Amino acid sequence: LSTPGNNLPQGRSMQQTVSGGKRINARGGGKQRGSAHGKKLTQYGYFGGGFDSPPTVFFTSIERLDVSNETVVELTNSHFTLGRNGSTGLSSPQYGYFCGGSLPPGITKKSNVTRIDFSNEVTRENTSLEVPYIISNAGYFDTPNYGYLVGGSTPDGYPTYINKWSMA
Secondary structure, three states, rough: OOOOOOOOOOOOOEEOOOOOOOOEEOOOOOOEEHHHHOOOOEOOOOEEEOOOOEEEEEEOOOEEOOOOOOEEEEEEEEEOOOOOEOOEEEEOEEEEEEOOOEEOOOOOOOOOOEEEOOOOEEEOHHHHHHHOOOOOOOOOEEEOOEEEOOOOOOOOOOOOOEEEEEEO
16 A cells, blocks of 8 residues: 555545546636547546544535645635535546535534536535435445445434435
8 A cells, every 4th residue: 555645634534535537628628638539537536524533623625636646735616515524425427426424513414415526626515416314424336327325324323225316
């Protein structure tokens, strides 16, 4: 196991992760990059949220790890509206989804989904894809068209639910 040259900007636990490739050039133009043009897509890993130990600060930031050179950058246009931890990350070719999670004590819990657009790295709360119940630490898997959340923990215990939604 090798260690990339850069480390996290601050220590954290229970962060969320998604992965994908940037689909347009960095200046936001519509010129596609990818295998159709003989170029390899840049792969990125995105991670955000989480808390420090003991859990006194819940992070809202999202960072990106560039796999090609293993550098970490905090995204200035991407964040969670509320700090949270224990979300589940799903990825489609165009988007990453941070699903559910726990919020800091005293905050009304909601089962929101934050979507990051890989083409411009901007996040938005996606109310049309809300998880139907408060959940954290769910298992997951995804396909190019669907995302699945499996089990996890809720305020009432450990559910047996499997949730599926379209991510196309």
